[in-house]
Amino acid sequence: MAGKKDKLFVKGNEAIAMGALAAGCKCFFGYPITPQNDIPEFMSKAMVDAGGEFVQAESEVAAANMLLGAGACGIRAMTSSSSPGMSLKQEAISYMAGSEIPAVIVNMNRGGPGLGDIGPAQGDYYQSTRGGGHGDYRLLVLAPASAQEAYDMTFEAFDLAFRYKNPVLILGDAIIGQMKEPITPREPKAVDPNEGGEWRLESTGGKRDHRIIKSLFLMDGELAGQNKKLQAKYDNMQKFVDFESYETKDAELIVVAYGSIGRIAKNAVRALRKKGKKVGLFRPKTLYPFPSVALDKLAKEGKRFLTIEHNLGQMVDDVRLAVRKHADSALFCVYPGNMPSPDDFEAPILKALKGK
Amino acid sequence: MTTKAKAVAPKVAANTASETEELVFDRPESMVDRATHYCPGCHHGIAHRLVAELLDEMDLTKKTIAVSSIGCSVFLYNYIDVDTVEAPHGRAPAVATGVKRARGDKFVFTYQGDGDLASIGMAEIMHAANRGERLTVVFVNNTVYGMTGGQMAPTTLIGQKTTTCPGGRCKDREGSPIRMSEIIAQLGGVVFAARGSLDSVKNIRQAKKYLKKAFEVQEQGLGFSFVELLSGCPTNWRMTPLAANKRITEEMIPYFPLGVYRDSTADGTCGSLVAPAEGGK
Numbered sequence: 155m156a157g158k159k160d161k162l163f164v165k166g167n168e169a170i171a172m173g174a175l176a177a178g179c180k181c182f183f184g185y186p187i188t189p190q191n192d193i194p195e196f197m198s199k200a201m202v203d204a205g206g207e208f209v210q211a212e213s214e215v216a217a218a219n220m221l222l223g224a225g226a227c228g229i230r231a232m233t234s235s236s237s238p239g240m241s242l243k244q245e246a247i248s249y250m251a252g253s254e255i256p257a258v259i260v261n262m263n264r265g266g267p268g269l270g271d272i273g274p275a276q277g278d279y280y281q282s283t284r285g286g287g288h289g290d291y292r293l294l295v296l297a298p299a300s301a302q303e304a305y306d307m308t309f310e311a312f313d314l315a316f317r318y319k320n321p322v323l324i325l326g327d328a329i330i331g332q333m334k335e336p337i338t339p340r341e342p343k344a345v346d347p348n349e350g351g352e353w354r355l356e357s358t359g360g361k362r363d364h365r366i367i368k369s370l371f372l373m374d375g376e377l378a379g380q381n382k383k384l385q386a387k388y389d390n391m392q393k394f395v396d397f398e399s400y401e402t403k404d405a406e407l408i409v410v411a412y413g414s415i416g417r418i419a420k421n422a423v424r425a426l427r428k429k430g431k432k433v434g435l436f437r438p439k440t441l442y443p444f445p446s447v448a449l450d451k452l453a454k455e456g457k458r459f460l461t462i463e464h465n466l467g468q469m470v471d472d473v474r475l476a477v478r479k480h481a482d483s484a485l486f487c488v489y490p491g492n493m494p495s496p497d498d499f500e501a502p503i504l505k506a507l508k509g510k
Numbered sequence: 511m512t513t514k515a516k517a518v519a520p521k522v523a524a525n526t527a528s529e530t531e532e533l534v535f536d537r538p539e540s541m542v543d544r545a546t547h548y549c550p551g552c553h554h555g556i557a558h559r560l561v562a563e564l565l566d567e568m569d570l571t572k573k574t575i576a577v578s579s580i581g582c583s584v585f586l587y588n589y590i591d592v593d594t595v596e597a598p599h600g601r602a603p604a605v606a607t608g609v610k611r612a613r614g615d616k617f618v619f620t621y622q623g624d625g626d627l628a629s630i631g632m633a634e635i636m637h638a639a640n641r642g643e644r645l646t647v648v649f650v651n652n653t654v655y656g657m658t659g660g661q662m663a664p665t666t667l668i669g670q671k672t673t674t675c676p677g678g679r680c681k682d683r684e685g686s687p688i689r690m691s692e693i694i695a696q697l698g699g700v701v702f703a704a705r706g707s708l709d710s711v712k713n714i715r716q717a718k719k720y721l722k723k724a725f726e727v728q729e730q731g732l733g734f735s736f737v738e739l740l741s742g743c744p745t746n747w748r749m750t751p752l753a754a755n756k757r758i759t760e761e762m763i764p765y766f767p768l769g770v771y772r773d774s775t776a777d778g779t780c781g782s783l784v785a786p787a788e789g790g791k
Contacts, residue, residue, distance in 0.1 A: 181612055207611035211604065212637035219601035219634070223577070223608025226595040231612065249598050355593040355609070357616050360572035366587045368578075368596035 162337050166330040167192035169301040169337050170260055171200060173308030174232050178345035179258070180206035181231035183220040185213060185239060188272040189328040190262040193234040214239035218246035218259075225255040226367045228354025230312045230345060234260035236328075237278055238269060240286070247321055248287030251384070252369030256315035256350070258308065259293075260324045262331040265490035274328035274414055275490035279468035282325050283442045290381060292388045294322040295441040299398075299417040301335035303439070309340060314394065316349055318387055325441060327464070329414035397445040398437040401427055405434030407507045408452055410473050410483065411462040412438045415494065419462050422499035433503055441469070446476035453477035460484045460506040462499060484509070538562035540571040540591045547585060551751025553708040553741035554582060557650055558589050560718045561621070564725055565592070574617045577606040579631075581623040582656045600631025603638035606645045617728060619646040625655045628664040628688050635694070642699020642733040646724045649690060649736065652743040653762065660746030664688045667765060672746070687765060691738045695771035701733035703772040707740035709758035713768065720770070732775065740766055 164172065171193050174182070182201050184194030194210065201208035207224075211217035217233045224231035235243060240261045250257055263278045265271040285291045294314050298304040304326055311322040358364050371377035400420055402408055411419040416437035423435045436452065438445050453459070453476070461470040461483045473483040486502040488494045537543065541562040548554045565571040574592040578584050580599035587594035597605035602620035610618045627635050627649050638645060654672055655661040661674040665687045669678040679687075695703040702724050706717030717739055724735035740762050742754035749757065 181608065183608065209607060209611060209641075212633050215601065216604040216607075216634050216637065219598060219604035220608035220611070222597070222601075223595065223605035223610075224612035225608070226605075227575070227609055227612040229612040231608070245598050246601070249596075253596065355575050355595055356613060357573045357575055357593050358571070358591070364587075364591050365593045366596070367594070368587065370584060370596060 162339060163334060164301060164337055165192055165332060165334050166298070166301040166304045166326060167262065167332070168196055169305040170234070170308045170324060170326070171196035172337075172339060173305040174258065174312070175200050175204060176340055176342045177230065177309045177312040178343050179230045179232050179312065180204065181220075181224040181229055182206070182208050183211050183217040183224075183231070183233045184208070185211050185217045185235065187214070187236045187239045189264060189331050190234050190236045190260065192331070193260060214242035215245065218243035221257045221259070222246045222250050222255055225250060225257040226253070226355050228350030228356070230258075232258040232260065234262070236262045236264045237266050237275070240278060240281065244281075244287035247293070248285070248289050248291065249369050250321045251285065251291035251293065252289060252380070253367050254319040255321070255367065256312075256319050257321045258311045258315055258324065259321055260308070260326070263325060263327040271491055272328060273491065273493060274464060276327065276413065276415060276464040276468070277466075277490050278325065279441065279463070279465060282323055283444070283472070291384060292391070292442050294318065294320060294391060294394065294443075295325055296322065297325045297413045297439060297441050298330055299413055299437065299439075301330070301333065302337045304330055305337050305339065307439075309343070318391060319353070320387065325413065327414050392443045394440060395443040395445045395447070396439040397448060398435070398439060399448070400435040400437070402434035402436060402452060402457070404432055405457060406432045407458045407460060407503065407509070408434045408436050409460050409462055409499075409503060410436045410438070410449070410469070412441060412469060415462055415464050415488070418494055418496055419499055421496035422503060425496060426500060426503060431504070431507060433507060438469075444472045444476065446472070449473060449476035450479065453480035457481065458506070458509060460486060460503060462486045462488070462502070464488045464494070465490060538566045540565040542589050542591050544588060546589055548582065549743075549745040551742060551744035551754055552582070553652070553739070554650065556708045556714060557621075557648065557739050557741065558586065560714070560721055561619070561648060562590055564718065564722055565590070568722070568725055568729070570617045570725065570729075573615070574619070575609050575613065577602045577609065577618065577620040579620060579622040579626040581626050583621055583623060583650065584657075586621050600626050600629070601634050602626070602631065603634040603643070603645065603647065607638050607641070607643050610644055614644070617725070618644075619648060621648045622650070623656065624649070624651045624653065624663045624665040628690050635690075636697065639694050639700050639734045639736065640697040642701075644728050644731055644733065646728045646735045646737070648721070649738040650741050651690070651738055651766065652741040653687070654743050654746045656743050656746055660743075665690075667761060689766060691736065691766075691771045694736045699734045700736060700772050701774045702727045702735040702770075704736075704770040705738040705740065705766060705768050707758055707763060707768055709740065709742065709755045709763075716768070723773070727775065738766075740768075
C-alpha cells in the first residue's frame with residue numbers, strides 16, 4: 155500500500171483536520187468561531203474514532219492552555235481558531251514558546267480589526283510572524299494557498315513542532331478554509347511512541363528526577379540564557395524556508411504575495427504573461443522563516459517588486475528588508491472586507507511594471 | 511502527621527552524637543530537601559506538606575503530574591518531587607485538562623491561590639469542574655494577592671485593608687468575597703468539594719482527610735475533586751503568624767464555613783452525575 159489513496163473533494167478546513175489526523179494528532183481543543191468551524195466539528199468525531207481526545211473548551215484562552223498541557227506531555231495536539239480567537243490564544247502561545255512546548259495552531263484569518271467580518275483577510279501577518287503575544291519569540295508559520303497545501307502543511311507541521319519544540323502556526327484564511335477542492339491524502343504517519351521521551355511529562359515512574367516545564371527564569375543570567383537558546387533555535391529554523399517561484403527567471407517585475415492572494419495573483423501573472431508581459435510571482439510558503447535570501451538574490455539580478463496583500467501592508471516590510479540592498483517594493487493593498495479577483499490585480503501589476 | 515513508617519524503620523540522623531537517637535519526624539519522601547522561599551508563618555509549607563504526605567501514603571508520587579499556577583506557589587515544582595508544568599495565571603485547570611486528557615492514567619492536581627483561581631481563572635475552574643475532569647484542585651485561600659505585594663483578592667473580607675483597598679474592602683464598591691467551595695459544589699461534574707483550614711492542628715488533620723478523599727475520588731475515576739484550604743499570609747496581613755492564625759479562626763472561618771460541600775460518593779448521586787449518558791453521542 156505504498157502509495158496514494160483516491161482523491162477527496164473537501165473544504166480546506168476539512169483538509170487541515172484530515173492532515174492532522176494523518177499526522178497522528180491525538181488531542182484537539184477547539185472553540186467555535188467562523189470561518190474555521192469545520193475543523194472542530196470534524197475533530198469532535200475524528201478524535202474519538204482515533205482513540206484521542208476532543209474538548210470544546212470554554213474559551214479560546216482555555217483551548218490554547220489545554221494545548222499547552224497536552225503538548226507538555228509530548229502528545230501531538232492541535233487547536234484552531236480565527237482572528238479574534240487568535241488574540242485570545244496569544245497568552246498560552248507565548249508560554250508555549252517560552253517553555254518550548256510543541257503544538258500546532260491553525261488561524262483561518264478573517265477580516266479585522268475587532269470583530270471585522272467573516273470573510274478572508276491577511277491582517278494577522280504581523281501577529282503571526284512577530285510572535286503574537288508578549289516577549290521575544292517566533293513561531294514557524296506556514297501559509298497554504300490550496301486545500302492540498304493546507305493538508306500537506308498540517309501533515310508536516312507536527313514533525314516541525316517536535317523537531318524544534320516550538321508551536322507551529324498554519325495561517326490560512328476564509329478562502330482557503332471554505333473553498334472545496336480535490337486533495338490527495340497521504341499514508342498516515344507512524345508516530346514514534348517515544349517522541350519527546352527525553353523531555354516530556356509522563357510522571358517520574360519512580361525511575362528518574364522530576365521534570366519541570368516552565369517559562370519563569372528568575373535566577374541571575376537564567377532568562378538571558380533561555381533567550382539566547384531560543385534565538386539559536388530560531389536561527390536554526392531558517393533552513394526550513396519554502397516558497398513558490400513562478401515565471402521569475404526573465405521577469406522584470408515580481409509580484410510577492412502569499413496564501414490565497416498569492417494564488418489569485420498567480421492567475422493575474424499568468425494572464426499577463428499571455429499578453430507578453432515580463433512578470434513573475436514569488437509566493438512565500440513559510441512566512442517565518444521568511445524567504446529573504448531568495449528575494450535578495452532576485453533583487454540582485456535587477457528585478458523590481460510589487461507586494462500584494464489582503465491588509466494595509468504588512469508583509470511588504472519583510473519584502474523591503476529582504477531586497478533593500480538592491481531594490482524596493484511597491485505595494486498594492488486589498489482592504490479587508492473586499493474580495494479580490496485576478497482582474498483587480500492586472501492594472502496595479504501593469505502600473506508597477508511601467509514603474510520607475 | 512506521618513510518623514508511623516518512620517517509627518517502624520528509624521533512620522539515624524547523620525550528624526547526631528548518639529547512634530541510638532531516632533528520627534521521629536521527617537520531611538515526606540516526595541518533598542525535596544530544600545528550604546522554601548515562603549515567609550515566616552505562611553501556610554503554603556503546611557499545604558505542600560499535606561499534599562506530599564498523601565502522595566507518599568497513597569503511593570502516587572511516581573504517577574503524578576502537577577500543574578503549578580501563578581502566585582507565591584508557582585515554585586511548587588521546587589519543593590514537590592513530581593513532574594510539573596507551569597500554567598499561565600488562572601489557567602491551571604485548563605492546562606491540567608490538557609495533561610489529563612493526554613495522559614489519562616496519571617494522577618493530576620493543580621495548586622492555586624485565590625487570585626489565580628477565583629479571579630482571573632474563574633472560567634477555567636468552573637468549566638473544568640463542570641466537565642467533571644478527573645483532576646484534583648488544591649485551592650489555597652488567604653484572601654490576598656501574596657506574591658505581588660498584598661492587593662485585594664476576590665476573597666478579601668469586607669473591611670479588610672489591602673494595598674488596593676487601603677480603606678478596607680467595601681461591599682458596595684468592590685463586591686463581596688466569593689465563596690468558591692459553595693459555588694463549585696453546585697456543578698455537575700464535581701464529586702467532592704470541601705473547605706478545610708490550616709489555622710490549628712485539629713483543622714490541619716481534618717484538611718488532610720479532605721485532601722485524601724479528593725485524591726481517592728480522582729484515583730477512582732469518579733470526577734472532579736476540590737479542596738479549599740483557608741490559609742494565613744502574615745506578611746501581607748501585616749500580622750504576626752500567631753495573630754494571623756487567630757484571624758483565620760475568628761474572621762475567615764465564620765465567613766468561609768468549614769466542611770464538606772459536596773460528596774457524591776456518599777449521597778448516591780455520584781454515578782448519575784458523572785457517567786456519560788448512554789447513547790448520548
